[in-house]
Amino acid sequence: MFSRAQLLGAVWGYTHDGYEHTVTTHINRLRAKLEADPMRPQLILTVRGAGYKMREVPS
Numbered sequence: 001m002f003s004r005a006q007l008l009g010a011v012w013g014y015t016h017d018g019y020e021h022t023v024t025t026h027i028n029r030l031r032a033k034l035e036a037d038p039m040r041p042q043l044i045l046t047v048r049g050a051g052y053k054m055r056e057v058p059s
Contacts, residue, residue: 003051027052 002010004020012022027046031038045053 001047001051001053006051023052 004023007023008020027044028038031041031044034043035041043055045055047053
């Protein structure tokens, strides 16, 4: 699980809290490309109040 702040720092190098909507926008774009139904994501999950996580795929 990654918080928005962690994603900003790791991917873009930002440390300012004002850019958190950038993460939301990119997550939504990824969901549009990867998810069968972006409104009901199964791969990129939101953890309310904490951030995002990828669903574990059974091996």
